[in-house]
Amino acid sequence: FDDRDGWIWLDGQFVPWREAKVHVLTHGLHYASSVFEGERMYGGEIFELTAHTERFFKSAEILDFKIPYTVAEIDEACKATCAKNGLTDCYLRPIAWRGSEMIGVSAQQTKIHVAIAVWDWPSYFDPEAKKKGIRLTWAKYNRPSPETAPVAAKAAGLYMICTISKHAAEKDGYSDAMMLDYRGYVAEATGANVFFVKDGAIHTPTPDCFLNGITRQTVIRLAKDRGLQVIERHIKPEELSDFTECFIVGTAAEVTPVAEVGQYRFTPGEISLSLMDEYARLVRRELVPA
Ligand code: PMP
Numbered sequence: 001f002d003d004r005d006g007w008i009w010l011d012g013q014f015v016p017w018r019e020a021k022v023h024v025l026t027h028g029l030h031y032a033s034s035v036f037e038g039e040r041m042y043g044g045e046i047f048e049l050t051a052h053t054e055r056f057f058k059s060a061e062i063l064d065f066k067i068p069y070t071v072a073e074i075d076e077a078c079k080a081t082c083a084k085n086g087l088t089d090c091y092l093r094p095i096a097w098r099g100s101e102m103i104g105v106s107a108q109q110t111k112i113h114v115a116i117a118v119w120d121w122p123s124y125f126d127p128e129a130k131k132k133g134i135r136l137t138w139a140k141y142n143r144p145s146p147e148t149a150p151v152a153a154k155a156a157g158l159y160m161i162c163t164i165s166k167h168a169a170e171k172d173g174y175s176d177a178m179m180l181d182y183r184g185y186v187a188e189a190t191g192a193n194v195f196f197v198k199d200g201a202i203h204t205p206t207p208d209c210f211l212n213g214i215t216r217q218t219v220i221r222l223a224k225d226r227g228l229q230v231i232e233r234h235i236k237p238e239e240l241s242d243f244t245e246c247f248i249v250g251t252a253a254e255v256t257p258v259a260e261v262g263q264y265r266f267t268p269g270e271i272s273l274s275l276m277d278e279y280a281r282l283v284r285r286e287l288v289p290a
Contacts, residue, residue: 002021026100027110029097032160034156050075053078085118096112098111098113124191124250124254133266141179177189193211195248222278240264246261254276
């Protein structure tokens with residue numbers, strides 16, 4: 001992914017894509033002192049830009065570092081990076097990390113670097129699989145408790161268990177893995193939150209040990225605006241047999257219907273498909289929220 005044309009915003013300057021490099025002794029690489037965002041621009045506008053930038057700053061603060069810019073400056077830099085690359089519909093990846101000035105667990109004196117890369121990424125899952133509903137298996141790892149890890153940060157270190165779980169799922173022919181939490185409740189997919197449907201009501205896990213995603217909050221709002229009941233609660237894996245529909249949501253995944261989670265089967269139905277459509281219209285400003 002490093003050998004392509006384009007411009008990356010790096011510490012306040014645009015650098016050619018191929019030259020946006022870091023040293024091998026970068027603290028973020030050794031000790032995961034790195035936080036990032038995932039955003040999308042639709043038709044020239046970044047959906048929930050400031051909410052993403054604010055989460056970016058919050059994630060850094062949780063990891064005990066300060067991004068050396070203001071929220072407004074990062075918002076502007078995100079827009080400028082899309083413009084510089086001539087993109088109006090793309091994925092954005094802001095990232096901040098501790099540099100290579102010091103190595104060791106303590107790294108107080110490291111410089112905080114920030115980069116923003118943007119690229120065309122139309123669909124996170126195969127569009128054909130998405131229509132039928134994607135297939136998920138159970139993940140090998142559980143989401144850690146808030147006493148074990150900084151679970152509210154979008155921190156690189158928390159993705160280690162996601163990548164391992166997603167690779168294992170893909171090797172077995174699945175699109176993704178469903179993770180349980182440290183108590184054994186259903187938590188989320190490896191990069192997206194999850195929703196279920198039963199008797200016309202929506203059920204979704206309480207986000208007390210994983211990201212309360214911006215897409216998740218948007219979808220809850222859309223569902224409530226339509227008069228649907230949304231129940232946030234702890235969900236046991238065996239309860240999946242009671243649900244008729246399932247879908248996962250995230251900036252990259254958008255709203256993706258799910259056909260299978262382990263031994264449980266779902267049919268993408270009216271609620272999943274209409275929320276998928278409404279989300280697609282909302283992000284393109286074709287739907288005015290109630
Ligand atoms: N959970 C995880 C682990 C994620 O990586 C993401 C994507 N950032 C989400 C949930 C959904 O978050 P959002 O809707 O803010 O993209």
